[in-house]
Amino acid sequence: MTARQEPFSAAVTGLGLVTAAGVGAKATWHSVTQETVPSGVSHQEELADLPCDFMYTIADLDTTELLGVATQRLMDRFSQLAVIAAREAVADAGLDPESWDSGRVAVVIGSAHGGLPFYDQQHVAMAGRGARRVSPKLAPLTVVNSAASSVCMDLGAQGPSLGVATACSSGTVAVGTAHQLLRAGVCDIAIAGGAESVLSRLLIASACQMKAVSTRRDDPATACRPFDVGRDGFVVGEGAGLLVLERPEHANARRAPVRAHVRGYGASSDAYAAVAPDPEGNGIERALRSALADAQVQGRDVGHVNAHGTSTIVNDRVEATVLRRVLGDHPLVTSTKGMTGHALGAAGGIETALTVLALEQQLVPPTANLHVPDPRIPIDIVRTEARQAAFDCAVKTSLGFGGHNAALVLTR
Amino acid sequence: MNAAEVVNTLLVQRFGVSPADITDETPLRSLRLDSLALEELRVLIEERLDIDLDEVSLTPRNTVGQLVTAVDGNVPA
Numbered sequence: 001m002t003a004r005q006e007p008f009s010a011a012v013t014g015l016g017l018v019t020a021a022g023v024g025a026k027a028t029w030h031s032v033t034q035e036t037v038p039s040g041v042s043h044q045e046e047l048a049d050l051p052c053d054f055m056y057t058i059a060d061l062d063t064t065e066l067l068g069v070a071t072q073r074l075m076d077r078f079s080q081l082a083v084i085a086a087r088e089a090v091a092d093a094g095l096d097p098e099s100w101d102s103g104r105v106a107v108v109i110g111s112a113h114g115g116l117p118f119y120d121q122q123h124v125a126m127a128g129r130g131a132r133r134v135s136p137k138l139a140p141l142t143v144v145n146s147a148a149s150s151v152c153m154d155l156g157a158q159g160p161s162l163g164v165a166t167a168c169s170s171g172t173v174a175v176g177t178a179h180q181l182l183r184a185g186v187c188d189i190a191i192a193g194g195a196e197s198v199l200s201r202l203l204i205a206s207a208c209q210m211k212a213v214s215t216r217r218d219d220p221a222t223a224c225r226p227f228d229v230g231r232d233g234f235v236v237g238e239g240a241g242l243l244v245l246e247r248p249e250h251a252n253a254r255r256a257p258v259r260a261h262v263r264g265y266g267a268s269s270d271a272y273a274a275v276a277p278d279p280e281g282n283g284i285e286r287a288l289r290s291a292l293a294d295a296q297v298q299g300r301d302v303g304h305v306n307a308h309g310t311s312t313i314v315n316d317r318v319e320a321t322v323l324r325r326v327l328g329d330h331p332l333v334t335s336t337k338g339m340t341g342h343a344l345g346a347a348g349g350i351e352t353a354l355t356v357l358a359l360e361q362q363l364v365p366p367t368a369n370l371h372v373p374d375p376r377i378p379i380d381i382v383r384t385e386a387r388q389a390a391f392d393c394a395v396k397t398s399l400g401f402g403g404h405n406a407a408l409v410l411t412r
Numbered sequence: 413m414n415a416a417e418v419v420n421t422l423l424v425q426r427f428g429v430s431p432a433d434i435t436d437e438t439p440l441r442s443l444r445l446d447s448l449a450l451e452e453l454r455v456l457i458e459e460r461l462d463i464d465l466d467e468v469s470l471t472p473r474n475t476v477g478q479l480v481t482a483v484d485g486n487v488p489a
Contacts, residue, residue, distance in 0.1 A: 069428030070444060073452075132466070133459060136451040 008183040009261040011251035014093025014244030016085035020056035021339040033386040052213040054220035056237030056341025076115030081240035082147035082195035093244040106187035107161040110170025110194040112345035115142035147195040167400030171348025176265035188250040193242035193349025225369035226309035226335035234310040237341020241350030260356040264295025270403025281322035287405040295409035299327040303391020309335025320377040338368030415483040436477030
């Protein structure tokens with residue numbers, strides 16, 4: 001049975017992005033649309049000698065200068081990135097945390113690994129120097145909800161808040177959850193998206209053992225190449241991407257410029273495997289069809305897809321096949337991960353923000369590093385340069401380890 | 413570095429306290445150190461001076477001077 005409701009269009013009024021492609025939404029959008037060689041990926045000392053010893057990181061970001069020591073000490077880096085992105089998104093929306101109705105402001109932020117780096121450091125402290133040298137702030141800094149609570153504290157947001165943990169679809173599920181909270185009327189404003197920062201030798205060593213990440217150590221800048229015939233795995237990136245969503249009448253009442261709408265959300269579970277996606281893509285197909293039904297739009301209405309496109313052999317093939325099956329061959333598809341890296345739980349937040357910008361600018365970013373499209377991939381993938389196009393409806397898809405699938409439908 | 417210098421340095425560098433706000437009489441809570449911050453500070457002092465402050469009871473009502481005296485009492489002469 002399907003409990004169908006009228007579509008609900010949440011107004012997107014603000015964006016905040018802190019990524020390896022740039023600090024700020026403007027800088028990130030500029031890189032992903034105007035450049036095709038990523039500058040944010042480099043070898044990392046922390047990862048020395050691992051089969052994958054490189055990662056996408058954010059250069060030129062002085063978090064201590066922006067946050068101050070007293071604020072920063074209570075956050076691991078993923079939360080710091082979330083707070084910086086949230087400040088940008090709220091300012092972009094023209095909202096004033098001094099005067100808003102703070103009990104009506106929700107915060108929903110996804111992350112796959114939370115404060116794993118701090119966990120790592122404290123484990124080293126305990127192993128090397130004993131239990132009495134372990135920091136008392138392990139729990140508050142490392143829990144996945146720490147980005148959400150940090151943003152609440154920083155902005156004085158006092159409505160419902162939560163962390164979302166569905167691995168690499170966390171950011172997309174966070175935006176979808178915010179859409180549902182707004183629709184249910186439990187808040188007027190929701191700050192939603194994802195945050196991740198895992199420069200962790202432990203995690204990357206394991207990802208290498210899993211054979212999930214690229215081992216193109218001689219040329220990190222071309223390692224992440226979504227949909228390319230030579231792709232060999234994803235490349236981890238750090239970052240945060242947050243949106244300010246509002247109930248439409250709330251945005252209208254304060255005459256806020258609306259950048260786009262989140263109109264539909266669908267989620268599903270493969271119930272298939274711990275890591276591999278359902279090879280037929282049935283899970284992501286269900287999520288996508290649910291999102292389209294939620295928005296009451298048809299596949300033919302969708303002009304652009306910001307795909308999950310991780311640059312793993314299986315993900316890109318399965319996802320592309322499903323996009324073709326559900327939407328047809330007309331949408332202009334991109335993966336922006338060649339410029340940002342795979343920011344895991346932040347990816348959906350970053351990419352939903354980029355989808356908003358694509359709708360607003362009527363411009364689809366190119367898929368960086370895609371030079372020889374995999375002939376088994378049956379969709380139109382934008383590459384080489386950004387493509388101008390007319391479209392009123394776009395889709396964001398995400399798949400997470402554990403079989404957590406999510407899709408959003410956005411409209412102008 | 414003596415106890416006072418270690419405490420002052422940690423308050424400034426690790427907790428973002430302004431040096432001008434630190435006097436012997438200043439209660440730790442007025443430097444925005446809550447109970448979690450004090451436990452963190454305890455570990456940092458122990459690490460820095462290689463001492464054990466396990467028996468020292470610390471509350472945000474204590475002053476900077478009281479903390480320094482307690483640390484001094486645990487530093488081997």
